[in-house]
Amino acid sequence: LDARLSFISNGGQVMLGIHGIRKEPELDRPYFGHIFTEEDKKNLRESGNMGRVADLNLRGNTTEPCLISIDKNTNELVAVRQEHVYIPNEIKGVTLTPDEIQKLKNGEQIFVEGMKSNQGKEFNANLQYSAERRGIEFIFPKDQAFNQQTLGGVPLSPMQLKALNEGHTILVEDMKRKNGELFSSFVTMDKVTGGLQYTRHNPETGEIYIPKEICSVQLTPEDKEALRKGQPIYLENMINRKGEEFSSFVKLDLTSGRPQYSRTPDGFNERQAPTIPAEVYGHLLSAQERANLQDGKAILVTGMKGPNGKPFDSYLKVNANTGQLQYFQENPDVRRNTSQRASQTDNIQQQEQKKGAKQAV
Template structure:
């Protein structure tokens, strides 16, 4: 510039144009991350939080190609070396069924496809080495990465989990303890993806296979000869309440839109 030369740190990449010509593109290192908008997509507060903490947006967004107008579902990440925001079409990312010797379950693959993190995943490499980490799709990796800063040994992970549970139980009381218990109870009734977790019995009465299927499908399950608090045999209906995040007891069939009666009983 003006006959003077300056040294700038940058990352270089190759770019192919429409005619097949390849050019070298510099990506200069930015001091700060600009997280207001990217390709006309405005980031929410939660988006910015995810990008700062993990470097990944944590969800799939629709990006409009400025030249063709095509809407492209894409992942967004921050280049950790340059602080530049980057993206990749979701169609170009492969979600593996296995990493090393560790199977990635269907539920975990679905989470990864949605851009969500799979936390505290125990990974065993082909050489037998094991560690716990967070998995997530990253643009630079063009696939699933081990999120930096989340790796730890299985023993360390177990110790931290135990210490964390102990600290919470000691530090929280009253309203906070009640809230924690409520959330833990909610988690016992649902899977990580929010789907209804199967149960096999209620108040000592076992479910048939059909009743198990109906419950998971969100339908009411009729139970007969259930012993109530007074020791009498009664008929009741059990159905998962999505608003409360747990099963509720009903005196009449809730699928017929009749009166609701919440239950204080526990699953066995």
């Protein structure tokens, strides 16, 4: 007999539980009084979780709301009382909303973007509570098909979904970040990893995105046309990220689509002198680190502390146009390799799955 073993507490004594491996889950029989619907069966077979609350008669006299999952190793049905379901407020660096927490407690799936793996890599996944694991499960798309109906709160049309899944680029405007900030971007799905890439330029046509406004200043049709041609425009009373007003000539980089700023209309080709601080987020830069940044090289800085006091690591490099420091998750001096990204994504998924299994035990 092939089986999975576990320890079971019975009246203060520890006993050995033997869970025999079944060819398939028994979904045609009532489970503690619950009769599975066709949708229940479909969800259990596809994701391993039923996806909703069921009232089970576990003690013989009353029913209790429970979540049901399948042990993927044995095909055994496993239940957990809903009152015992714990959902943390934060998962992989992303704070969940009360609505998302309640959906997870009800057994539903939610899609979460911008999570950080243990290696500091950003990833997206569907989350669902697993009764078998007694914890949150990360569900990654098997065929890398994109089936989300919205992006950043913006509904996607059937044509946009079709274009994304066929490897084309779409333009999505007025998406909302986690902090409520609106942004617009060209969006392309990576064929290897299935992740979404957000850019200011269309990688298929080379077209750059002409924004509706720059630093809170609305652009006129004439402004947009000049920017599209690569010409500078002068904008007054712009608001920077610190909330300060400033005026400047503005020009869009025709390759990346990023805005560039200059005090004079012909000063865009002049590189700003790098501003290298002595300290970044609690980390004192060494003379060698400062020299590398001054030379335009990227450096890896570890052990910095964010506003919440949590340590983080990041690559730093001086922006050649503004002279300011920029932060990157990956080394910007190394060309990205899609096969390497695919391997890293597989490793991340395997580690998340192993970690979830350890937590369940």
